[in-house]
Amino acid sequence: MRCERCGGPIDGNKIIRLNGVTICEKCARELRIDTSLMGGSILDQAFPMLNELTNAFLNPGPDLEFANTKIRCPKCGTTLRDVESSGQVGCIECYNVFNETVLKKILKSQGNSEYKGRNPGELTETEAPVRPGSPDEEKPQEQPKPAAPRRAKSTPKEPTKKDLLERIKKADLGMISDSDLEEAMKLAAEKEDYDLAARFRDELKSRKEDK
Amino acid sequence: MWFEDHKENSEVILATRVNISRNIKGFSFPVKMSQDEKENVIGMARQVASELDLPFIRTDELDDSAKADLFNKYYADISFMAEDAKTAAILGKKDGVCVQVNYKDHITVESLTAGSDIRSAYRDAEDLAVEFEKRMPIAFSEKRGFLTSDIRNVGTGAQISALIMIPGIMKTTGALSVLSKRLEKFEWNIKPLIQGNDVRINSVYIITNMVTLGVDEKELLDRTESVLNDVTKLERSCRASICKKKSAIVEDQYYKSYGVLRYGRRLELPEALLHINWLMLGADHVKDDEVSLSWEQIHKLVHTVLRRYEEITAKGRKTITVPRERAERVREIVKGDEA
Ligand SMILES: [Zn+2]
Ligand SMILES: [Zn+2]
Numbered sequence: 001m002r003c004e005r006c007g008g009p010i011d012g013n014k015i016i017r018l019n020g021v022t023i024c025e026k027c028a029r030e031l032r033i034d035t036s037l038m039g040g041s042i043l044d045q046a047f048p049m050l051n052e053l054t055n056a057f058l059n060p061g062p063d064l065e066f067a068n069t070k071i072r073c074p075k076c077g078t079t080l081r082d083v084e085s086s087g088q089v090g091c092i093e094c095y096n097v098f099n100e101t102v103l104k105k106i107l108k109s110q111g112n113s114e115y116k117g118r119n120p121g122e123l124t125e126t127e128a129p130v131r132p133g134s135p136d137e138e139k140p141q142e143q144p145k146p147a148a149p150r151r152a153k154s155t156p157k158e159p160t161k162k163d164l165l166e167r168i169k170k171a172d173l174g175m176i177s178d179s180d181l182e183e184a185m186k187l188a189a190e191k192e193d194y195d196l197a198a199r200f201r202d203e204l205k206s207r208k209e210d211k
Numbered sequence: 212m213w214f215e216d217h218k219e220n221s222e223v224i225l226a227t228r229v230n231i232s233r234n235i236k237g238f239s240f241p242v243k244m245s246q247d248e249k250e251n252v253i254g255m256a257r258q259v260a261s262e263l264d265l266p267f268i269r270t271d272e273l274d275d276s277a278k279a280d281l282f283n284k285y286y287a288d289i290s291f292m293a294e295d296a297k298t299a300a301i302l303g304k305k306d307g308v309c310v311q312v313n314y315k316d317h318i319t320v321e322s323l324t325a326g327s328d329i330r331s332a333y334r335d336a337e338d339l340a341v342e343f344e345k346r347m348p349i350a351f352s353e354k355r356g357f358l359t360s361d362i363r364n365v366g367t368g369a370q371i372s373a374l375i376m377i378p379g380i381m382k383t384t385g386a387l388s389v390l391s392k393r394l395e396k397f398e399w400n401i402k403p404l405i406q407g408n409d410v411r412i413n414s415v416y417i418i419t420n421m422v423t424l425g426v427d428e429k430e431l432l433d434r435t436e437s438v439l440n441d442v443t444k445l446e447r448s449c450r451a452s453i454c455k456k457k458s459a460i461v462e463d464q465y466y467k468s469y470g471v472l473r474y475g476r477r478l479e480l481p482e483a484l485l486h487i488n489w490l491m492l493g494a495d496h497v498k499d500d501e502v503s504l505s506w507e508q509i510h511k512l513v514h515t516v517l518r519r520y521e522e523i524t525a526k527g528r529k530t531i532t533v534p535r536e537r538a539e540r541v542r543e544i545v546k547g548d549e550a
Binding site: 077078092114119127 | 240363384
């Protein structure tokens with residue numbers, strides 16, 4: 001899993017989703033600052049829990065990850081900060097210059113970082129593998145293996161809270177009180193079900209607009 | 212146009228896209244190139260295009276309607292065709308295949324297909340990419356594979372993505388998170404095509420493969436096939452269950468939506484999408500001889516609403532004319548061949 005904003009790797013336990021976009025904690029932090037300055041952006045007020053979430057992730061230690069930001073590619077002038085913020089490099093030489101810093105982390109986040117693809121000018125065999133039996137009958141062992149899961153299982157919640165969430169999930173949102181919705185939004189966020197949380201948030205927001 | 216075809220799974224997978232990025236040794240990537248270097252690369256690409264007998268187009272020689280044509284077919288973005296971009300496009304022999312020169316990488320081969328046929332889309336892209344690889348010194352390392360300007364792309368340099376429309380999943384509680392988790396397992400990313408909190412526009416997503424290292428192209432295609440089949444299966448079962456449980460509502464909404472799209476005089480984007488969602492949901496459920504709307508028509512509707520150069524560049528007259536023109540185009544499509 002990589003950050004869609006900066007391309008940096010994301011620790012499986014610290015995935016942050018914003019409006020369907022996955023970002024790393026560092027970017028979440030940056031965005032929070034940005035949005036407080038700019039206002040009116042998609043992130044502004046969009047997700048009330050974000051601040052709490054990101055604060056929880058902000059462990060006191062200093063930002064060691066990319067401490068040395070003075071590194072610069074001698075050929076094209078790209079800096080480590082450029083690479084960090086855009087995920088882009090300027091030339092082939094950059095791959096050597098930034099190898100030890102940002103690249104290694106990103107390549108590592110792809111699990112096995114060895115290149116296994118074809119060489120230039122070679123063709124790939126693209127025919128579908130022939131599977132025995134009818135095509136509708138899926139046999140799980142023949143499916144390509146999904147990547148290893150990288151996130152911890154969510155811990156079970158106490159039954160009363162869970163009940164509220166389940167009940168609201170099934171109910172017509174229009175019938176739920178503001179306070180229940182707010183509670184449910186928090187619960188959904190705790191369970192990292194940000195899509196659900198966003199639905200509740202939208203409902204709450206539209207109510208405020210209607211008033 | 213390629214996206215109007217009704218192909219396997221295209222009622223869910225609006226489009227499958229393969230981008231293969233290649234760079235030429237000896238040049239910086241476009242973001243760090245001088246205008247002269249860009250001219251050099253354009254010259255080299257033009258040479259290859261002429262050897263392959265393919266149309267070569269400099270974007271700085273295009274008028275607005277030609278730009279609209281490239282954009283509306285998903286061959287080029289607005290920034291790609293910016294005035295001083297020094298970019299060029301090469302059109303493939305097949306509809307849906309093109310090459311962007313000097314965009315983010317020197318050469319980006321793009322192949323698009325309606326539906327989920329990743330193998331043929333990939334085949335078309337790779338065949339053309341190989342022609343460039345044979346004729347140019349390519350930036351490649353044994354250890355890292357093809358070197359690209361975006362470090363997330365290094366390796367195969369192949370980015371696979373799909374444009375999916377999932378009104379059924381969006382109307383089914385919890386289904387989107389099932390989908391997200393499934394995609395996550397395969398290291399695919401999902402994000403909405405249009406950012407915003409309006410539920411009406413929340414049915415169109417882009418899903419993208421994130422893995423370019425550690426797997427070969429064959430495995431990449433197998434995984435993609437699984438992902439696209441999973442998405443289709445989930446959306447289909449959501450649509451079927453909604454149509455079964457809420458048959459009367461779906462029918463009612465289908466006809467109302469048809470009416471709005473067929474006769475409306477002003478259509479904002481969210482409103483148009485809302486009604487297209489209902490048409491998609493009900494398309495295989497509502498049987499009627501009077502109201503006939505083919506999947507080809509629905510596909511055409513979706514794309515004319517989602518991707519329109521004239522709208523994006525409309526600027527000042529946007530609020531007044533765009534909804535009117537949109538409604539006009541939509542009416543034309545829905546009307547179809549009816550007498
Ligand atoms: Zn980030
Ligand atoms: Zn460089």
